[in-house]
Amino acid sequence: MIQGTPPQPHTPRRRGSRLRRKQLVGLLFVAPAVLLVLVFFLAPLCMAFWMSLHNWPLLGRPRFIGLANYEALMVDQRFWGAMRFTAYYTVIVTIAIFAVAFPLALFVERARPLTKLYRTAIFLPVVVGFGSASLLWSWLMNVDVGLFSPLAYRLGLTEKPVNLLATFDTTFWSIVVMVVWKTAGFNMIILLTGLQGISSEVQEAARMDGASGRQRFFRITLPLMRRTIALALILSVAGSVLAFDQFYIIADGGPQNSTVTAVYWIFSQSFVSFRLGYGAAMSMVLLAILVTISVVQLRLLRTPEGA
Amino acid sequence: MKGLKAAVLALAATCASVGGAMAQQKLTMWSRSSSEAFMPALVKAFNASHKTQIDLQIVPNTEMVQKYAISAAGGSAPDLLSLDLVYTPAFAASGQLEDLTDLVKGFPFYESLSKAHLGAGTYDGRIYGTPMSADASVMLWNKRLFKQAGLDPEKGPTNWAEIEEYAGKVNAIGGDIRGFYFSGACGGCNAFTFMPLVWASGGEILVDGGKRATLNTPQMRDAAALYRGLVAKGYVPESARTDPGANFFGGFATDRIGMSPIGAFAIGNLVKNYPKVEFGVAFLPGKTGGKASFAGGDNFVVTAGRKNLPAVREFLTFVYSLEGQTMLAKLGSLPTRSDIAAEAVKSLDERYLVATEAMKIGRTPSSPVYNDIINSSTGPWKQMLNEIFFGNDVEGSLIKAEKTMQSIIDTSGK
Incomplete structure (x- = not known):
């Protein structure tokens, strides 16, 4: 007795409708995310652009006023001065964070006593908000009642x-x-996940082939971490280009x-000088610069691995 | 039918008139947090004795302008506002405020109202802001330290040479005692306390109705030289250089500072919270004498288009009465009516008398871009002060700041 009918081949029409249904379900799944992006990113972005024309x-x-705000900012020495300072800060702080976070990631990757404690201790400043951390450091840096200067003076390291x-x-x-103290732990965790993603067999094989530690680091570890390093650098650069709290609160x-x-x-032009349109125009330019930097970074760091 | 129509119309008219009266009786008002010591009590006293009721909301100082702007854009701005007087021109220029000229000039004591407040509250010849609360800048000196330094503890400085001399003698006491304190990285604080030194010496900061900046003047260079000298000789604590105003009051309250230019608000605060600090109050002097003061505080303004002027008149009449002025003085604001100021403060610490005199001669620079050119932490005034007090090129800094300030004034609103 025939227990069941064999599966019938799908007709093109039925296949098409199933595909559409699948697409619809997919769309429904991403709908909340799309909605969030529309409401909290695209709509404000369009609004900011509209404001920048006024x-x-x-x-x-x-x-x-059309593009008058953009024309004005092209000759705004203060804006370009701030951009130059931001670029300088971004380069310095990104290198500094990476220079501290990578050795820390290598240090806490190996299983050794107290590794978990080290990881937690190094990550701890990350959970403090930038505003709170800046307030804390502005006290630490106070010349009269802070920690660093009075301590250095009492230890005889400075004359006054x-x-x-x-x-x-x-x-x-x-x-x-302060920023390195605050963010190195986050970068360390990102880099640590990259390090842990490298197969120990690859390292082992290289060791068996006689590769030195230095060779293994530069020929295996670093190339295999391109993607992770790219992520860490992009996050660090984006955060540094948008730096505000620490310079506002501390200095x-x-x-x-x-x-x-x-x-x-x-911020100053928008909310102190009350020029919201001009502030929006500068924000659009900053956004364009940030997107360009991120695209260039992605291309530079992804191509060899993707090839 | 005609009768019914007339009845309906009469009922509608009655409802409208009752509605109007109701609306007049309940007004909303915002005041900034620095007025928290006196505004709630003042409004409470008014509400207790009047049919018109005011619903007061205290707004943090730093959020007032933004919050009001957002509310005004959404049509939910309060009826009344106690506004930092320096913002009055900007608010008036943007068409946010009701013209109060006739109402204010109708007061029999109009001539006695604070001229500085009315000056800042006048835009294009019309009055949009009238005095609400007041503070005047004065010089405090520490009597105990003066005595310890061999100075007359009852005599404050009356010119710059005395400031330098007294600061030096107090500084010579040694330890962590310093002769003088000012917040070196605070634009607003130094507008309040440094500008009067220039004014008292015959200089100006803004002229032609706020349309021209005059920073590179002999008086400004002399005043800069005074502060530079005090800093160079070590009479000022190192922390003053980078103080953004956090220690504007606290510096003197430590009882380790000889003199400090500050606001009259400090008198009540010291008496109440730092009773051990023995201090005197003097006028801010000019180079060779004279006196000047910056009149700060709030202007009372009304949101444009609100049909509530009778109730506004009622409230202002209470504020400007002896009862209102005395209440303000007792709770931390200087009186804003000069003809009854002495009477309003007679039951208070006698040092308030100097402050009320300072208020009478008090001035407030008026400009729609005041915030931009003076208060802003990235503005030309603050940068210039830091450079001329602690930098190397006074003349260059003054020229640069004057140019920047003028450029902001010229491009304002364009």
């Missing part, structure tokens, strides 16, 4: 307490140290406006 004061009626916020160099490097843009970042200047 003289849009915080108080009063906006007036359409040094005001770390008095000069550009001491302010800048203090903030770089207030000082001394003498020498540490005003691009976002700080946009």
Whole structure:
């Protein structure tokens, strides 16, 4: 007795409708994410672009002025000065974070006593918000009641307490140290996942072939971590280009406006000078620069592996 | 039918008039958090004795302008606002405020209202802001340290030479005692306390109705030289250089500072919270004498288009009465009516008398871009101050700041 009928070949029509149903289900699954992107990213982005075409004061009626805001920012020395400072900071702090995070990732990758404790301790500053961390460091850096300067003075390292916020160099490097302390743990975790993704057999095979530790690092570890390094660098660069809290809270843009970042200047123009349209135009330019940097980074770091 | 129609119309008219009266009786008002010590009590006293009721909301200082702008755009701005007086021109220029000229000029004591507040509240010849609360900048000196330094503890400085001399003698006490304190990285604080030194010496910061900046003047260079000298001789604590205003009051309250230019608000605060600090109050002097003060505080403004001027008049009449002025003075604001100021503070610490005198001569620079050119942490005023107090090129800094300030004024609104 025939227990069941053999499966019938699908007709093109039925296959098409099943495909459409599958696509519909797929669309439904991504719909919440699409909705979030539309509401919280694309809509504000379009609104910001629309604002950038207006003289849009915080108080009063906006007036359409076309591309005048963009023309103005092309000759705005303060904006380009802030952009140059942001670029300088981004390069320095990205290198510094990577230089600290990679050795830390190598250090905590190996199983040894207290590895978990090290990982936790190094990651701990990441969970503190940038605002809170900046407040903490502004106290630590205070020349009278802080920690660093009075301690250095009492230990005889300086002739008198040094005001770390008095000069550009001491302010800048203090903030770089703070940012490295705050974010190296996050980069360490990203790089650690990359390191743990490299098969131990590959390393073992290289060792059996007589490759030295240095050769294994440069010929195996680094090339196989391109993707992870790309991710860490892109996140670090994007975060640094958008730096604001630490320079606002710790240095207030000082001394003498020498540490005003691009976002700080946009904030100042938008909410202190009440020029929302101009602030929006600068934000659009900053976004374009950030997207370009990220695309270039992705291309540079992905091509060899993808090839 | 005609009768029914008339009845309906009459009922509608009654409803409208009752509605109007109801609307007039309940007004919303915002005030910034720095007025928290006196505004709630003042409004409570008004509500207790009047049919018109005011619903007061305290808004954090730093959020006031943005919050109001958003509310105004959404049509939900409060009826009344106690606004930092320096913002009045910007608000008036953007068409947000009701013209109060006739109402204010109708007060019999109009001539006695704070001129500085009315000056900042006047835009294009019309009055949009009238005095609400006041603070005037003065010089405090520490009597205990003066005595310890061999100085007359009852005599504050009356010119710059005395400031330098007294600061030096107090500084000579040694330890962590310093002669002078100011917040070196705070634009707003130094507008309040440094500008009067220039004014008292005959200089100006803004002229032609706020349309021209005049920073590179002999008076400004002299005032810069005074502060540079105090810093160079070590009379000012190192932390002052980078103080964004966090220690504007706290510096003097430590009881280790000889003199500090500050606001009259400090008098009540010291008496109440730092009773051990023995201090005197003097005027901010000019180079060879004279006196000047920055009149700060709030202006009372009304959102444009609100049909509530009778209720506004009622409230202002209460605020400007002896009862209202005395209540303000007791709770931390200086009186804003000069003709009854002395009477309003007579039951208070006698040092308030100097502050009320300072208020009478107080000035406030008026400009729609005040925030941009003076208060902003990235603005030309703050940068210039830090450079001329602690940098190397005073003349270059003054020229650069004047140019930047003028450029902001010229391009404002374009």
